[in-house]
Amino acid sequence: MLQNPEFEQPVYSISMAAHLLSISVHTIRMYEREGLIIPHKKESNQRLYSKADLERIQCIRRSINESKVSINGIKRIYSLIPCWEIVKCSDEDKSKCEAYKGHEQPCWTYQNKSTKCEDLKCRSCDVYYKYSQCSEVKDLIKSISR
Amino acid sequence: MLQNPEFEQPVYSISMAAHLLSISVHTIRMYEREGLIIPHKKESNQRLYSKADLERIQCIRRSINESKVSINGIKRIYSLIPCWEIVKCSDEDKSKCEAYKGHEQPCWTYQNKSTKCEDLKCRSCDVYYKYSQCSEVKDLIKSISR
């Protein structure tokens, strides 16, 4: 699934990421707690961020600070990504999937037990990785229509 | 397009609507200014609201006050409604349509010049009327996939 090894490489500590983005460590962790981002973690449980992660965080930041979309609004927009088309869910998968039924949380914030997602790591799933910006969500909806 | 004549009949003045909803007149007009609702207007330019309008406003109110989605977030969610499928736009319509290209405003807030929407009144269009709640937007995206 990964596109560009260097871009995707988790290399920055949380403090370095915060420094590069000119925000506080706490803010980054808040976005994670809210389910907007999924950081890579070392065996010791410490977070690591890639350049792609930094871009995603900046996009979230612009949505909040410039476009005035609240965090809960961003969550709802992410929840509209047609993940079932991207991962090719069967009708049975759909019927068991809380993410498919809901419209408040991004699919990657659910446990996804007993669906085909249960063994996938969301961080490298196209649903999370490729369609993270608001404009891209609409492009995706366009592409699946008909 | 109208479903239930009584439900759709614009009968309440803005002050009556505000009273029935336990909110201020100003709040209703703010939602209109933001492009979330389209009231019926008398020849004298005064607004009139139907029961359907009241339900729509209550839904917006729940999104803001309970779900903590900001007004700009609601606008972006509305902008994701696949209107081009509902009104059956041609490729040419799409290429001329600002609403199709954008992702920040509901389609009914655009002028829609020189598209097939230009002569439609958005207030009675299915895009505006039927898919006004957040959960319904996701249902609609589901229905157009494949």
Added chain:
DNA sequence: AGAAGTTGATATTTATAAATATCAACAATT
């Protein structure tokens, strides 16, 4: 082994979105 950085959890601050208020001009109702 000690310094610097990280973790999660909770509390506090601040920036601002949402709601309300005010106004003079105009419309509707009795």
Added chain:
DNA sequence: AATTGTTGATATTTATAAATATCAACTTCT
């Protein structure tokens, strides 16, 4: 003709989301 309600535009208030700060326990690095 007078009262009540509406309009649009602007200003003010208030409720709270987003960001920051604090803490003690735990990692990492030299």
